[in-house]
Amino acid sequence: MSGKKRSEETTPEDTAHLSHAPEHDISEDKISRVGGGKMQRRLRRYNIRMLIASVAILMALCAVLLVRIQDLNGTIGNMASQIARLTGVAAQQQEELELLRTLTEELSAALEEKLSDGGKEAAGKKDGQAGEKSVEASTPGITAAHKVYLTFDDGPSDNTEEVLEILDRYGVKATFFVVGNQAEQEEEMLKKIVEAGHTLGMHSYSHKYSELYASVESFAEDFTKMQNYLEEVTGVKSLVYRFPGGSSNTISEVDMKEFARYLDGQGVCFFDWNISSGDGGSYLFPAETLIENCTKNVSKYSTSVILMHDSASKSTTLEALPTIIETIQAMEDTVILPITAETSPVQHIKWQENEG
Ligand SMILES: [Zn+2]
Known part of the structure; x- marks a missing residue:
């Protein structure tokens, strides 16, 4: 009963103490040591698997990110060309507006002249x-x-x-x-x-x-x-x-x-x-x-x-x-x-x- 309990509660100090323990305890100690090694291996394997999984996930994330960045680049490129096109359109409209403005000015000047020409009595000036x-x-x-x-x-x-x-x-x-x-x-x-x-x-x-x-x-x-x-x-x-x-x-x-x-x-x-x-x-x-x-x-x-x-x-x-x-x-x-x-x-x- 007590041996079983000990093996259950094995600590590094206990293990050191157990090396001087009586014969009948050794198999248990071996068993527990063998069990610890398995655990450690399993732990290591688990850790490695976790590491591999993490790296894989990270790589996948990087790949996704790269794709997204490329997408964004494409979108930005598109937007830049659209902005350039819109700027061109705006400039053209500005020019057309200027032309319209001068035309309007000319027209109103001509109209003014015609109106004053019409009023013959008001001549002289x-x-x-x-x-x-x-x-x-x-x-x-x-x-x-x-x-x-x-x-x-x-x-x-x-x-x-x-x-x-x-x-x-x-x-x-x-x-x-x-x-x-x-x-x-x-x-x-x-x-x-x-x-x-x-x-x-x-x-x-x-x-x-x-x-x-x-x-x-x-x-x-x-x-x-x-x-x-x-x-x-x-x-x-x-x-x-x-x-x-x-x-x-x-x-x-x-x-x-x-x-x-x-x-x-x-x-x-x-x-x-x-x-x-x-x-x-x-x-x-x-x-x-x-x-x-x-x-x-x-x-x-x-x-x-x-x-x-x-x-x-x-x-x-x-x-x-x-x-x-x-x-x-x-x-x-x-x-x-x-x-x-x-x-x-x-x-x-x-x-x-x-x-x-
Ligand atoms: Zn001419």
């Missing part, structure tokens, strides 16, 4: 209208309430001859704002324009916005070249100018007022337009549209400057021109005239010092 009155006074015989100026930009071209023929047919004088570098092949046309009694205006020598509007110096260089060239070919010094893109163009980074003041200093007047035929873009509008655009507002203005283009691709302008002239000639108290240095200008921008 504006330089333009004061000028217009003096023209009326200084041009005997022209007392019409509505003066219409047909203007053709970008020529001479393959169409010029036909434009001249149509104008001649209706006994109408117009204004050609020509471009210098392309007139070199059409110098005969420049002479014909002048000989037929039309006004030869300048539309720059190069018509290259980036060069022309780079600085006042480059503008002056182009202007001088153009004015001299036209005088050499035709013997006439041109005194009227139309800015490529108009004075309200949004391409020039130099304030257009500076160019306007330069021209003024040269004794040259620039003309924009208050009626656009719509033939300026790359889309070719049908003749009916051009006729409608050119004629519908003429009776609202005392001065109508109509913008058209003289260039080979503008076939519908040629098509529309006879009807445009006929329609205007049929209007009451309306006359078609060429622009002269004395014509009251239609200008999109205010550039004189006192006009702010």
Whole structure:
């Protein structure tokens, strides 16, 4: 009984003591030692298994983590490209907004001008209208309430001859704002324009916005070249100018007022337009549209400057021109005239010092 109890309660001290114990106890001791060894082995095996299991679990976790990280990387990559795309879209929308804003500004400026043009009684204050009155006074015989100026930009071209023929047919004088570098092949046309009694205006020598509007110096260089060239070919010094893109163009980074003041200093007047035929873009509008655009507002203005283009691709302008002239000639108290240095200008921008 006592031996059994001892074996049950074996401790390291007991084991030491047992080495001097009587014979009959040894087998029990052996048994307990053998049992302890088994336990230890089992424990070791258990520990090893646990260790292996832990390592396996850790590796599995690492693998899962790696997969997740890769997933996340992919997601982040996707998000980055989406953000880049959205940024691009936002930038584009910003640009479109800016464009809309300038267009709105231009429109409201044009509307303002038209409204003030409409109120004829309120004239006098504006330089333009004061000028217009003096023209009326200084041009005997022209007392019409509505003066219409047909203007053709970008020529001479393959169409010029036909434009001249149509104008001649209706006994109408117009204004050609020509471009210098392309007139070199059409110098005969420049002479014909002048000989037929039309006004030869300048539309720059190069018509290259980036060069022309780079600085006042480059503008002056182009202007001088153009004015001299036209005088050499035709013997006439041109005194009227139309800015490529108009004075309200949004391409020039130099304030257009500076160019306007330069021209003024040269004794040259620039003309924009208050009626656009719509033939300026790359889309070719049908003749009916051009006729409608050119004629519908003429009776609202005392001065109508109509913008058209003289260039080979503008076939519908040629098509529309006879009807445009006929329609205007049929209007009451309306006359078609060429622009002269004395014509009251239609200008999109205010550039004189006192006009702010
Ligand atoms: Zn042009």
